[in-house]
Amino acid sequence: MGHADTLERNETGIATVIASLTQRFGDRLQTGRAIRDQHGHTTTWLETQAPDAVVFPETTEEVAEIVRTCAAHKVPVIAFGVGSSLEGHVNAPAGGICVDFNRMNRILAVHPEDLDVVVQPGVTREDLNVALRDKGLFFPIDPGANASLGGMAATRASGTNAVRYGTMKDNIIALEAVMPDGTIIRTAQRAKKTSAGYDLTRLLVGSEGTLGLITAITLRLQGIPEAISAARCSFPTLDAACQAAMMAIQYGIPVARMELMDAMAVKAVNLYSKLGLPEEPLLLLEFHGSTAGVAEQAESFGMISEEVGGTGFEWTTSTEERNRLWKARHDFYWASLQLRPGASAVATDACVPISRLAECVALAVAKADELGILCPVVGHVGDGNFHMSPLIDKSDPAELEKAEGYVAWLAKLAISMDGTCTGEHGIGQGKRKYMEQELGPAIRYMQAIKAAIDPDNIMNPGKILPPA
């Protein structure tokens, strides 16, 4: 299975495949330095490992041709959506061919009566939602970035409204995929549920391109709610904010989004966007439903927040006011960078049972303070998932080492609380070292599946699985 650091390049195979694919795809195969570097880009401190060529297929049959060519010469194949992944998923540690799905960006079929849609993997979630709007439908998963739906499927992405609508695993009915031997399969029919055989759909969702290339996705859709309300409330402590979040879930309020920001995160958006919010832990919420329903939900949450000492509770259904309330969250990423101009934010992705959330966040904040790392917090608290964002100067090796140590410490803390090192970003290269602690002997069966389906380890090698 090979470690990223020890994977060997198959120079002859790569040269042969590039020659063959150039002949077949002409200009749609690129080998220029800039484009290759862009396709190996990573937002972590992992080094960029560029593929040897980038190819732009337009059909599933073309993808199958590419894979068959690579399979014949045992050359790595790496899928690429928009490059917004966070854990080095698109790096090519042994080189190989990057398959960029940019040109496979068509919506193949909308079935409003069935609340589903069939898309090519290069469609982005924003493009999909624009296309669906006049049908009164939307696709709810929102990971923040305008990611491609193929990438979101491959990393089992989720985001702010997973608390209501689930993650990618819950919102995919079927996949079409090109397997490592070039066979095109469909993992399920279009019925809403099935008990027919092994769940290959869910096996491919989250497999990060290591078992096959996703070439079409049948997604579940939702009706655009009649009404949307937004609410905001400040809390004296992180613990109180987490308590309020937990109570909202327990009382069965069907919150559509529930985001936590700590005092430092609020301070950042105050500075950046002049919001004048109290610099205390903040919960931002969104409710979807009927006009009466969203009012009831917002008011129920207001009562809960009061019980645990929340202040400044306000809610609204007007679009303009909703945008104002949520501005803090939307501006967070850019605002946080302004806390330390020139610094980069490092992504972390701990997710724990919600009963452990307050404790886990408190320990994470204390540790960052102890290490002197500037580290605002935002979190999808309804799911127990939170992102500490260490702001570091990547050019300073000492600081980099400290931050790496912190990220590793946090991953292990989450695992020790019956949680995971990654709630939604995926394992990629960066988190392989935590797999053993998190999943123990289960990894052996993942390795067996990988070896059975991709015996030559050509599909995105060096990702997810630790060396066998």
Added chain:
Amino acid sequence: MGHADTLERNETGIATVIASLTQRFGDRLQTGRAIRDQHGHTTTWLETQAPDAVVFPETTEEVAEIVRTCAAHKVPVIAFGVGSSLEGHVNAPAGGICVDFNRMNRILAVHPEDLDVVVQPGVTREDLNVALRDKGLFFPIDPGANASLGGMAATRASGTNAVRYGTMKDNIIALEAVMPDGTIIRTAQRAKKTSAGYDLTRLLVGSEGTLGLITAITLRLQGIPEAISAARCSFPTLDAACQAAMMAIQYGIPVARMELMDAMAVKAVNLYSKLGLPEEPLLLLEFHGSTAGVAEQAESFGMISEEVGGTGFEWTTSTEERNRLWKARHDFYWASLQLRPGASAVATDACVPISRLAECVALAVAKADELGILCPVVGHVGDGNFHMSPLIDKSDPAELEKAEGYVAWLAKLAISMDGTCTGEHGIGQGKRKYMEQELGPAIRYMQAIKAAIDPDNIMNPGKILPPA
């Protein structure tokens, strides 16, 4: 992989394993004829194929011991819950050891704050809900039978309220399992979501005991809703009833249950329970939410049903009245048998995209009429899943053949409409012959996974996969 009909018995291995397990488990291993027959029971026309012994483990470690012993001698291992499966899942075509999970029926941990519970596989859903009631929580999946949760996980069961709460795949956070080599694994931590590696949880859910034995299940729970309302409405045609169901889903009414009964099914319950319902297609609904919410939902549905010609719409929140409204559905199974005293009902399980449902049901009813098969219909219409129940005299070979032909025809019809031959019952032995038509080349990867994880094919051989 071997076909059920050609799987060979390993007589020496079986004798050795029984001797060894008898020494270890004493009275907790049984080889009497009656108990063995009971553990190979099937509700289909498939013949009973009894295991050679039934063993009753009490701990995961004991299950691992049993599996290791069987693995050492290449003897089949078949999991058994309460025996309510419908497709010959517990049959032992090559003999072997049945592992009855009856004594592993403890609730291991309830986490009210996290809305989850950890149970052993022998806990039944009714027992679980009784235990949870005073905590204000419930587990929503209701397949009708008081099935074991292990069996429900293994068959990816669902039932009447999957339309709101999803199926077993959506409600399991993690599994503990004993793999074919006797290794105990845990497929995930207890966090609500994860992107860490391949989704072994979903791979085992629906694997029907062919990849491993489930020994503990972490289930998602729901808060018992503040209010529950029930509604009932008759329709002039099946098509109108399906239209109303489809519109309810499209308008985003969060129905908790939505069951269809055709005129014959209504006639059956009228005869059996003196309900005096109009003998027309009927929809029964249930709504969960706040007091105001369930009223709003019921009234919204009332307006929809009026639009498509529904009559006799009524709704209520009183428990007694709710039970009266739902009595028709609860009595259906026994009532349907009275349509033809002495006959047996055969299970079918077609599931299609909801836009095809009316057409599929109409064709299925017309075909049954044409063949002279008495065949009432009930359906989980929000999911596009319906059960035609041919009432046949199993002792009449001609009738049996006709019914088998009908069931096969219906499975293929559903598949031809982008649906599945099984929405919730599973493949077992009975539906293996439809796998090729439904899933084509995807089956090859299921076979590869099976061979990689269970190379000696000891886990429930002869199920799900057609011969390689």
